[in-house]
Amino acid sequence: xxxxxxxxxxxxxxxxxxxxxxxxxxxxxxxxxxxxxxxxxxxxxxxxxxxxxxxxxxxxxxxxxxxxxxxxxxxxxxxxxxxxxxxxxxxxxxxxxxxxxxxxxxxxxxxxxxxxxxxxxxxxxxxxxxxxxxxxxxxxxxxxxxxxxxxxxxxxxxxxxxxxxxxxxxxxxxxxxxxxxxxxxxxxxxxxxxxxxxxxxxxxxxxxxxxxxxxxxxxxxxxxxxxxxxxxxxxxxxxxxxxxxxxxxxxxxxxxxxxxxxxxxxxxxxxxxxxxxxxxxxxxxxxxxxxxxxxxxxxxxxxxxxxxxxxxxxxxxxxxxxxxxxxx
Amino acid sequence: xxxxxxxxxxxxxxxxxxxxxxxxxxxxxxxxxxxxxxxxxxxxxxxxxxxxxxxxxxxxxxxxxxxxxxxxxxxxxxxxxxxxxxxxxxxxxxxxxxxxxxxxxxxxxxxxxxxxxxxxxxxxxxxxxxxxxxxxxxxxxxxxxxxxxxxxxxxxxxxxxxxxxxxxxxxxxxxxxxxxxxxxxxxxxxxxxxxxxxxxxxxxxxxxxxxxxxxxxxxxxxxxxxxxxxxxxxxxxxxxxxxxxxxxxxxxxxxxxxxxxxxxxxxxxxxxxxxxxxxxxxxxxxxxxxxxxxxxxxxxxxxxxxxxxxxxxxxxxxxxxxxxxxxxxxxxxxxxxxxxxxxxxxxxxxxxxxxxxxxxxxxxxxxxxxxxxxxxxxxxxxxxxxxxxxxxxxxxxxxxxxxxxxxxxxxxxxxxxxxxx
Numbered sequence: 142x143x144x145x146x147x148x149x150x151x152x153x154x155x156x157x158x159x160x161x162x163x164x165x166x167x168x169x170x171x172x173x174x175x176x177x178x179x180x181x182x183x184x185x186x187x188x189x190x191x192x193x194x195x196x197x198x199x200x201x202x203x204x205x206x207x208x209x210x211x212x213x214x215x216x217x218x219x220x221x222x223x224x225x226x227x228x229x230x231x232x233x234x235x236x237x238x239x240x241x242x243x244x245x246x247x248x249x250x251x252x253x254x255x256x257x258x259x260x261x262x263x264x265x266x267x268x269x270x271x272x273x274x275x276x277x278x279x280x281x282x283x284x285x286x287x288x289x290x291x292x293x294x295x296x297x298x299x300x301x302x303x304x305x306x307x308x309x310x311x312x313x314x315x316x317x318x319x320x321x322x323x324x325x326x327x328x329x330x331x332x333x334x335x336x337x338x339x340x341x342x343x344x345x346x347x348x349x350x351x352x353x354x355x356x357x358x359x360x361x362x363x364x365x366x367x368x369x370x371x372x373x374x375x376x377x378x379x380x381x382x383x384x385x386x387x388x389x390x391x392x393x394x395x396x397x398x399x400x401x402x403x404x405x406x407x408x409x410x411x412x413x414x415x416x417x418x419x420x421x422x423x424x425x426x427x428x429x430x431x432x433x434x435x436x437x438x439x440x441x442x443x444x445x446x447x448x449x450x451x452x453x454x455x456x457x458x459x460x461x462x463x464x465x466x467x468x469x
Numbered sequence: 470x471x472x473x474x475x476x477x478x479x480x481x482x483x484x485x486x487x488x489x490x491x492x493x494x495x496x497x498x499x500x501x502x503x504x505x506x507x508x509x510x511x512x513x514x515x516x517x518x519x520x521x522x523x524x525x526x527x528x529x530x531x532x533x534x535x536x537x538x539x540x541x542x543x544x545x546x547x548x549x550x551x552x553x554x555x556x557x558x559x560x561x562x563x564x565x566x567x568x569x570x571x572x573x574x575x576x577x578x579x580x581x582x583x584x585x586x587x588x589x590x591x592x593x594x595x596x597x598x599x600x601x602x603x604x605x606x607x608x609x610x611x612x613x614x615x616x617x618x619x620x621x622x623x624x625x626x627x628x629x630x631x632x633x634x635x636x637x638x639x640x641x642x643x644x645x646x647x648x649x650x651x652x653x654x655x656x657x658x659x660x661x662x663x664x665x666x667x668x669x670x671x672x673x674x675x676x677x678x679x680x681x682x683x684x685x686x687x688x689x690x691x692x693x694x695x696x697x698x699x700x701x702x703x704x705x706x707x708x709x710x711x712x713x714x715x716x717x718x719x720x721x722x723x724x725x726x727x728x729x730x731x732x733x734x735x736x737x738x739x740x741x742x743x744x745x746x747x748x749x750x751x752x753x754x755x756x757x758x759x760x761x762x763x764x765x766x767x768x769x770x771x772x773x774x775x776x777x778x779x780x781x782x783x784x785x786x787x788x789x790x791x792x793x794x795x796x797x798x799x800x801x802x803x804x805x806x807x808x809x810x811x812x813x814x815x816x817x818x819x820x821x822x823x824x825x826x827x828x829x830x831x832x833x834x835x836x837x838x839x840x841x842x843x844x845x846x847x848x849x850x851x852x853x854x855x856x857x858x859x860x861x862x863x864x865x866x867x868x869x870x871x872x873x874x875x876x877x878x879x880x881x882x883x884x885x886x887x888x889x890x
Contacts, residue, residue: 179693181700226876232693233633237826238875241868244823252861253571263573377819381700388697436712443704450698451685 142422146414153410154403157294157366160301161187162406164359165383166390166398167308171352173384174393175316177328178349179232182223182239183356184379185246189215190357191364191375192250192259198268200258205271209361216357219246220350228345240377251372264371272296272365297366304362305399308355313395315351324348356383378439385442388449391459400457408445412438501581502551502574503531503540508562508588512537517554518584522547540581548575551584562588598856600734605852607735611810613828613848614748619803620825620832620840621755622796628772628835629789630686632695636677636703637800638822639710642815644670644801645808646710652721659723659809667801674797677702678790703819711815718812744806751802752841755795759837764791772835824851824864827871833884842882846870 153159165183172178193212197203203211223242227235250259259265278292290298315321323344326334335341364370382405390401416434419425455461502520506513513533520528520541528549531539543549552571555564564570565587576582623637647669651662681702685695724740731737759765767788770778779785800818807817828847832839851867858866874881 177693179696226872226879230875230879233696234830234875234879236633236696237830238872241823241826241871245865245868248862248865252859254859254862256571378704381704384697384700432716433712436708439708440705440712443701443708446701446704447698448701450694450701451690454694 142418146411146418149414150407150410152290153414154407155298155302156406157297157301157362159402159406160298160305161359161363161366162383162386163305163399163402164301164308164362165356165379166386166402167305167312168352168355168359169380169383169387170393170398171312171348171355174387174397175321175328176324176345176348176352177232178228178345178352179236180239180349180352181236181377181380182241182243183353183383184375184377185219185239185243186216186353186356187360187363187379188243188246188250188372188375189219190360191370192265192360193357194361194364195260195265195268195370196258198271199260199265205269208268209358212357212361213354216353217350220353221346224346224349228342228349240380243375243377243380247372247375259372260370262372264369266369269365269368294366297362301362301366304358305402308358309395309399312355316395320344320347378442381446382442385446385449387456388446388454389456391456392454394456394458394460397456397458404457405445408441409438412441500543500546500576501540502543502549502576502584503538503581504584504586506533506537506539506553506586506588513559513562513588515557515559517557518586519552519554521550521552543576546576546580548573550574553586558588564588597734601856602853603734604736605856606849607737609849609852610845611741611745611848612852613845614745614752615803615806615810616821616824616828616848617752617841617844618748618806619800619821620828620844621752621837622792622799623825624829624832624835624840625768625772625792625837626796627829628837629768629775629785629792630682631692632682632699635696635699635822636706637796637825638818638820639703639706640670640674640797640800640818641804641807641821642710642818643673643706643804644797645804645813645817646714646815647801648805648808649714649719649721649813652723653719656722659721659805663802663805666805667798670801670804671794671798674800675790675794678793682793683786683789707815707819714813714815716815718814720812721808724809738810740809744810747802748806751799755799756838756841764788768792769837820864824848824867827867830871830881831874833881836881836883839881839883 165187168186169180169183172180190212193210193215194205194208197208197211198205219242223235223239227238249255251262253261255261273293273296276292276296278295280292316325323334323339324347326337327339327341327344331341334344360375363374386401386405387398388401389405390399391397413434416425416429416437420429420434449456504518506516506518512535514535514537516533516537516539518531518533518539518541520531520543522528528543529541531541533539550571551574553564555570558564569586572584572586574582574584619637619641622640623634626632626634626637644666648659648663648666651657651665652659655662657665681698682695685698690698724743727738727740729736729738757765759769767778767783768791770781770783771785771788775785778788803821804818807821811817824847825844828844829840830843831846832841832843847867847870850870851863854863854866
């Protein structure tokens, strides 16, 4: 049984969901890790990315590439709307505004009034046919052993992890550039950056837009991998999964979000697979139902976030010197 | 985007009209959806009902005959969306529940399904605008008072420690959940169960400060780190409650079946009167305590300027602990009251948290009176919005207030300007 659980967990850790969350965490790293912006609404950016694709293709019958462009544009607009009122204020105002905005978006998308466009609580389906039509993998199983996957899943995994690689490279290059030095100096001391003549507000806004767009890309990937979007996928807890991934991997380290996503989903996968298998084998008490698996998993995420922040705030790859964050 | 979606809606509408003209000609004997529209027992003729697939593609339009009966033939089994055209209803007749203008109906193979649209006066409020407005103002006040009670703790914790406590909403859930255990599981009367739950939540809240936050403050952990830790804590509390309580909404045992009285244009249940008067009493009590007692003055002094308070001999750590205990007790009261007028579920506190944030920021972060004022406004905004807009969106309006206030007056209504950078 231990072997089964291990391979289940490995499949989860390398699956499309982990890749999508890695993208969310890379976006958060730009915000929180490098600029010190506390974005608690990454679920909102994910939502606009996913619905950008779904609405363009399913509702209006547009092409997939247009859907991706719409999703990214919507993320840029969302970042501007959120940034203008809050980026001049203290960091915690941004946190409250972003979590509120993400909830506003979710409630709007699931409302009856929006149903002709968004599908309401039922969401939208079958918008990724163009994406799977160009799948180069032949029928049957792809890859070997524990990594065996259906061709569609293998295709999403390939595209997903390639995107993660590309975005990691992009962030790595940006952070080493003069631009990256400015946003890190804003994180360290906003007033110092301002006194050197840097337009702090504008740099923060650029960071918010960039990280939000990467989050939207994660949302689009997530939606494509499932071929369905539903508003209640984008609950606030999604953002905090991404935060757990970021802190675990190492805040403000380039590869932290990637390592974090793989390890986080390995832990979640083994926990869920283990609980389910033990439950099926009758080794757990009767009241332990399917819902309990979710409850235990989420409690575990909470404990993980708390204990990492208290005992090892730099995570696995992080540098403690990069974490002199405070509200200022 | 807005123009694109409007254009899309127009196209859909055109498609629907075209399809509805074509559909009857294609109809065959097969599955169908039908029903009877009646008002006070009499069939209502001439009402149009549209049937469409979940993708919005129109299948057909039915019109009620003199008996109020209608039916639409379907091309196949499956799920259909049935919409009543309220403009075709006769004068003075409207849907009992305006939210149920559109129904999702599943039709199995070879069967005919029934779509029910209930007509008549809305149960909760009259159809007259003034009456609905009065009722919503009443509901808003009731809701706002509950938000206010829970928000004072949030605001005072921020004022004294600088921490935005994301776990505050889950203390609300915890209070209601503990009361539920003592009331429903152990069978105590709700008043006794509630008192026990309030004391327990206050103790737990104090223990969280003494066991978690005080050591972190001593280690000089940054405020952002503490904020993220509070989210972890919120996750832990919320999902432990989910584990034991499950995801459903459940009422308390007492004060549930009550007959509403008509007071002027407003329908009021006795339990609501109690909840509101007790809330007002508690809020006045807290205000008096903050201005008249030594401890209350200490709280305000620490919130105003921590270093000055410390150097003038106030035991800051003790004051912070009392803020947590008091805040915990107040959140539990709020949670129990919310459970009494609605029901108990594991997400109730989280939903309230965002409204608390809105109230606290509207009133001014760190100010207890601001939290009271802001919360009541937030409660009013969210309830009154249901008179004019869909009730599904009532939190959207309340959270919209939050974003607007940050744009125009970030320090809040009663906040001091220099607090914000």
